[in-house]
Amino acid sequence: MVSVCFYFQVHQPIRLRKYSIFEIGKHANYFDDRKNEEIIKKIAGKCYLPANKIILDSINKNNGKFKVSYSMSGVVLEELERFAPEVIDSFKKLVDTGNVEILDETYHHTLSCLHSKDEFKEQIGLHNKKIRQLFNCRPKVFRNTELIYNNEIAKTAEEMGYKAVLAEGADHILQWRSPNFVYRPKGSGSIKLLLKNYRLSDDIAFRFSEKNWKEFPLTAPKFAGWVNKINGNGNVVNLFMDYETFGEHQWEDKGIFEFLKHLPHEILKHPDNDFVTPSEAVKKYKDVAELDYPHYVSWADVERDLSAWTGNHMQQEAMKEIYNLEPYVKLSKNPALLDQWRKLQTSDHFYYMCTKWFNDGDVHKYFNPYDSPYEAFITYMNILSDFRMKAGKLGEIES
Amino acid sequence: MKVLMFGWEFPPLSSGGLGTACYGLTKSLSKKGVEITFVLPSASDINDADFVKFRSANEIKNLKIRKIDSTIRPYMTSENYSGYMSQKSSRIAKIYGSTLFDEVYRYTLAAEKIAEEEDFDIIHCHDWMTFGAGISAKEKKNRPLVLHVHSTEHDRTGGHMVNQYVYDLERKGLHKADKIIAVSNFTKDKIMKHHGVPSEKIAVVHNAVDFPQNCCEEQMHLKGRDRIVLFLGRLTLQKGPDYFVYAAKKILEHEKNVKFIIAGTGDMEPFVIEKAAELGISGKIMFAGFLNPEEVEKAYRTADIYVMPSVSEPFGITALEAMKNKTAAIVSKQSGVSEVINHCLKVDFWDVDELSNQVISVLRYNPLQEALKENGYSESRKFSWDTPAQKCIDVYNQLINKG
Numbered sequence: 001m002v003s004v005c006f007y008f009q010v011h012q013p014i015r016l017r018k019y020s021i022f023e024i025g026k027h028a029n030y031f032d033d034r035k036n037e038e039i040i041k042k043i044a045g046k047c048y049l050p051a052n053k054i055i056l057d058s059i060n061k062n063n064g065k066f067k068v069s070y071s072m073s074g075v076v077l078e079e080l081e082r083f084a085p086e087v088i089d090s091f092k093k094l095v096d097t098g099n100v101e102i103l104d105e106t107y108h109h110t111l112s113c114l115h116s117k118d119e120f121k122e123q124i125g126l127h128n129k130k131i132r133q134l135f136n137c138r139p140k141v142f143r144n145t146e147l148i149y150n151n152e153i154a155k156t157a158e159e160m161g162y163k164a165v166l167a168e169g170a171d172h173i174l175q176w177r178s179p180n181f182v183y184r185p186k187g188s189g190s191i192k193l194l195l196k197n198y199r200l201s202d203d204i205a206f207r208f209s210e211k212n213w214k215e216f217p218l219t220a221p222k223f224a225g226w227v228n229k230i231n232g233n234g235n236v237v238n239l240f241m242d243y244e245t246f247g248e249h250q251w252e253d254k255g256i257f258e259f260l261k262h263l264p265h266e267i268l269k270h271p272d273n274d275f276v277t278p279s280e281a282v283k284k285y286k287d288v289a290e291l292d293y294p295h296y297v298s299w300a301d302v303e304r305d306l307s308a309w310t311g312n313h314m315q316q317e318a319m320k321e322i323y324n325l326e327p328y329v330k331l332s333k334n335p336a337l338l339d340q341w342r343k344l345q346t347s348d349h350f351y352y353m354c355t356k357w358f359n360d361g362d363v364h365k366y367f368n369p370y371d372s373p374y375e376a377f378i379t380y381m382n383i384l385s386d387f388r389m390k391a392g393k394l395g396e397i398e399s
Numbered sequence: 400m401k402v403l404m405f406g407w408e409f410p411p412l413s414s415g416g417l418g419t420a421c422y423g424l425t426k427s428l429s430k431k432g433v434e435i436t437f438v439l440p441s442a443s444d445i446n447d448a449d450f451v452k453f454r455s456a457n458e459i460k461n462l463k464i465r466k467i468d469s470t471i472r473p474y475m476t477s478e479n480y481s482g483y484m485s486q487k488s489s490r491i492a493k494i495y496g497s498t499l500f501d502e503v504y505r506y507t508l509a510a511e512k513i514a515e516e517e518d519f520d521i522i523h524c525h526d527w528m529t530f531g532a533g534i535s536a537k538e539k540k541n542r543p544l545v546l547h548v549h550s551t552e553h554d555r556t557g558g559h560m561v562n563q564y565v566y567d568l569e570r571k572g573l574h575k576a577d578k579i580i581a582v583s584n585f586t587k588d589k590i591m592k593h594h595g596v597p598s599e600k601i602a603v604v605h606n607a608v609d610f611p612q613n614c615c616e617e618q619m620h621l622k623g624r625d626r627i628v629l630f631l632g633r634l635t636l637q638k639g640p641d642y643f644v645y646a647a648k649k650i651l652e653h654e655k656n657v658k659f660i661i662a663g664t665g666d667m668e669p670f671v672i673e674k675a676a677e678l679g680i681s682g683k684i685m686f687a688g689f690l691n692p693e694e695v696e697k698a699y700r701t702a703d704i705y706v707m708p709s710v711s712e713p714f715g716i717t718a719l720e721a722m723k724n725k726t727a728a729i730v731s732k733q734s735g736v737s738e739v740i741n742h743c744l745k746v747d748f749w750d751v752d753e754l755s756n757q758v759i760s761v762l763r764y765n766p767l768q769e770a771l772k773e774n775g776y777s778e779s780r781k782f783s784w785d786t787p788a789q790k791c792i793d794v795y796n797q798l799i800n801k802g
Contacts, residue, residue: 020752020753020756021653021755021756021759021760021763022653022752022755022756312766312770313766313769313770314764314766314767314770316766317764317765317766355742355770355774371745372741372744372745374742374744374767374770374771375744377764377766377767377770378756378757378760378764378767381760381763381764381767382756382760
């Protein structure tokens with residue numbers, strides 16, 4: 001018996017407007033409404049809507065045997081409500097089938113877990129509330145921003161009542177073990193751990209259109225064959241990836257939607273295979289061992305660490321500055337201020353400042369609004385200076 | 400392989416990027432076994448003894464410098480040539496051409512003679528003044544002609560008041576050449592657009608920067624508590640010193656402890672000085688005049704930020720030199736160097752607001768300045784003249800094998 005567990009990450013940051021040093025103190029709009037609208041509409045048309053349709057069709061066609069799960073950040077939901085409400089409707093339809101599970105994460109897709117446990121829990125709470133409002137369901141499984149995980153995250157998730165948490169199946173943690181089983185986190189009670197099978201996930205997310213890859217072109221029967229091979233030496237294959245894989249990172253004309261359309265049927269051809277959601281996976285399979293993640297692990301890059309967000313001094317400084325404002329913002333009890341402060345925490349703002357790959361002129365990540373990490377830093381710091389003045393009127397902030 | 404090379408400046412008698420580029424390139428070519436005869440204009444009022452003592456020339460084996468007695472100087476325009484000649488005695492004035500173009504013609508005739516005497520496989524010319532010489536050498540000896548474009552008349556004039564004579568000579572050369580080397584894609588595009596040369600005839604070879612072992616550690620003694628923003632280049636329309644002054648005004652409205660150094664001379668110098676006074680910032684701007692190579696290094700080291708606001712910069716070696724000296728660089732997007740460096744800030748030359756925003760940000764946010772200095776330094780180390788030299792050799796070989 002082998003179960004396939006799909007989890008798709010749906011997230012877009014609320015991108016910042018290029019904010020000049022001369023605007024500090026003017027309290028102008030920090031967010032680039034025009035660009036955000038443009039990008040959200042583009043992704044809705046190229047990815048969310050067509051992919052949702054295919055998944056809905058697959059659920060209907062396969063007599064309820066096809067199942068998937070999503071995690072949608074609060075900020076992307078806000079943008080969708082504002083600029084592409086038809087996407088929210090189509091997600092509602094998916095949830096209504098009963099075959100789609102929604103997971104919780106931090107509302108603003110942040111790295112708050114590194115800085116403030118209180119804030120981290122509040123943001124998860126906000127997300128939970130948003131999901132309940134929109135989809136009328138209560139998430140039972142937690143996944144953190146960029147799959148950032150350690151033993152502490154599992155503990156916090158358990159405290160908050162989650163049944164399972166997702167993490168990267170990193171080689172240096174797993175060593176000889178397989179990601180295709182349910183584990184339990186070290187130092188927690190009964191919460192379970194599901195690990196991304198990064199080889200199979202990345203075959204779809206990163207290598208699908210890669211002409212130099214020896215498995216190119218990847219077809220649904222071929223992929224199903226790889227899943228079948230796990231039969232007998234694994235319980236659950238966790239395929240975790242960005243939802244934008246479909247239609248944005250991998251383009252429609254490369255056949256990614258055809259692949260998605262045929263995969264459920266191909267996998268179900270084998271009588272011992274099925275699909276599960278994360279909650280079902282941890283109910284169905286007993287955990288096989290305890291796993292120790294003493295340090296933070298993420299799903300980013302080959303390093304699988306935090307260096308994409310905290311690797312250089314610009315990132316560290318910017319992050320330190322924004323989290324230093326926590327007591328002042330909270331003291332203000334000003335909801336608008338709090339909301340802006342949290343939107344400035346979105347991990348993407350720091351990701352854009354990464355200089356790791358910039359040597360090759362490789363502008364980091366899809367939809368990066370900046371030409372260089374230095375520009376990203378300038379804009380962020382200018383906004384932060386303005387924001388500090390705003391917050392300073394309410395609390396006393398030492399500069 | 401033997402190359403007959405025509406240039407118009409070579410260190411230490413040089414005042415700009417062309418001399419630096421010719422030096423770096425010939426040094427690496429000679430290391431790779433290429434024999435070069437470098438033909439250079441040199442007026443007879445420059446002492447011969449000085450010429451033989453050229454430190455740089457002696458350092459390079461395989462290099463023979465042949466001078467042509469001429470008053471041509473790099474970056475000369477026909478206007479300032481007349482001014483220059485009017486200062487000379489009538490005896491001198493009789494020897495040399497009365498206009499710059501007469502003088503370029505004289506140089507061309509002299510070059511023809513040298514071509515007859517020399518034995519070479521290929522001709523390699525640097526910029527328009529030598530194009531005529533290159534064409535006659537090609538016609539005399541029937542060897543392939545490579546024209547290396549470090550700047551075009553459109554760059555030098557910012558597209559205004561293009562000198563028809565220069566433009567025509569440039570165009571004639573570019574069409575007669577067997578291959579053109581452009582110092583950037585930016586320049587390649589200009590050549591295609593303004594001279595109608597097909598893309599496949601132009602190879603892009605980006606410049607590099609030399610890493611001498613003993614860079615001076617010394618700084619200028621003027622720093623005090625102020626941070627320094629540096630402009631270094633000829634004070635001509637092409638280099639955008641006016642934008643630097645406008646930005647200085649704007650920056651000073653927001654930042655106190657900052658001073659500006661303008662190093663270089665040129666026809667815009669009076670304008671720039673007057674503009675600074677008019678804006679009321681003369682006390683914050685220091686005019687350093689023309690700096691020798693040691694002083695240039697010192698200036699970079701003194702500065703916190705180097706700004707290159709060029710209106711049209713075919714390459715812009717100074718940006719690499721600044722980075723090599725661990726100075727944060729801000730370069731115009733209208734430059735060749737911005738194609739090949741990442742660890743700097745880039746700005747449209749006309750966008751004074753954005754330039755000021757960037758300068759103030761670098762001054763205010765320490766991690767930004769540190770990142771630009773450190774990453775810029777590492778990046779500049781990747782530029783070695785061996786790369787462009789090898790690309791030139793590849794061009795030579797293609798032409799020789801084709802012929």
